[in-house]
Amino acid sequence: MITVVGNLKGGTGKSTIVFNLAIWLLHKSTRIKVYDLDPQATLSDVAELRSEEGFKPFLSVTCCLPEHSFEETLIDIGVSNTEGLYAALAQADRIIIPVSPSQADVWSTQRFLHVIRTASKKTPILYAFINRADTHPTALENAETEAALRQLGELEVLSVRLAQRVIFRRSFSEGLAVFELEPSSKASQELMALAKAVYGEK
Ligand SMILES: Nc1ncnc2c1ncn2[C@@H]1O[C@H](COP(=O)(O)OP(=O)(O)OP(=O)(O)O)[C@@H](O)[C@H]1O
Ligand SMILES: [Mg+2]
Structure with a gap:
């Protein structure tokens, strides 16, 4: 399966999600191929840091799109690379859209759905979820953003x-996934819940 993590907004956590999901899959002994199509090369940088530190499992990241599919392929995109963005979306079986809890991010997701419709050659499964959720107990933005995303209709809004x-x-x-850094942390539980929602138990 080819999974693209993307949206049109910068800084919503695409590279963070790809990195952490990739390490999760490697720990599950899944054969993966990971692509960094963003000229900023954040994912490549963190993979290099991980390699320099000697952390295992080793994460290999490449920048040219796949010719054949691996068991799991993960692609990080950047909006400044339009060609790469469209090429990745064309091949995607699954698209994961991290969304920050705000109206601007809902609008941007709506526009991204239009881009997906234009670019896709398959009919990808579309998942959206809230990243950078507000932890304040009285904050309404998380639930409001999820409700607005559901209204868009075309995607599955994960409860994670x-x-x-x-x-x-x-x-x-540090070049480590959150569950490697602090296995019993809330972040670790959240990341594992996301991984299981997308990939099942593995
Ligand atoms: N849940 C989170 N909590 C706190 N910080 C986060 C969270 N998710 C991402 N970040 C931080 O936000 C910043 C942007 O994240 P990241 O680089 O993953 O986003 P991106 O969507 O790939 O950005 P770009 O569009 O520039 O490629 C990074 O400093 C990252 O560590
Ligand atoms: Mg990025």
Whole structure:
């Protein structure tokens, strides 16, 4: 299956999600191929850091699109690479859309759905979920954003949320997935719930 993690907005957690899901799949001994189609190359940088630190399992990241599908392929995209974005969407079996809890992000997701319709050659499964969820107990934005995403109709809104947590930033600076950094943390539980929602138990 080819999975693209994307949306039109910057900084919503695409590379963070690809990195953490890729490491989760590697720990499950899944044969994966991971692509970084973003000129910013964040994913390639974190994979290089992980390799320099000698952390196992080793994550290999490449930048040219696949000719044949692996057991699981994960693609990180960047909107400044339009050609790569369209090529990835054309091949996607599954598209995961991390959305921050705000109206602007709902609008941007709506536009992204239009781009997906234009670019897709298959009929991909579309998942959206809230990343950087507000952890304040009285915050309404998470639920409101999920409700607005459901109204868009075309995608499955996962009940999983990844909260706004420092450990997700540390994941990049240390080259480790959140469940490697702190296995019993809330972030680890959230990431595993996301992985299981997308890939099942493996
Ligand atoms: N749930 C979270 N909690 C806290 N920080 C987060 C979370 N998700 C992502 N971040 C941080 O937000 C920043 C942007 O994340 P990331 O680079 O994954 O987004 P992106 O969508 O790939 O960005 P770009 O569009 O620039 O490629 C990073 O510093 C990352 O560590
Ligand atoms: Mg990125």
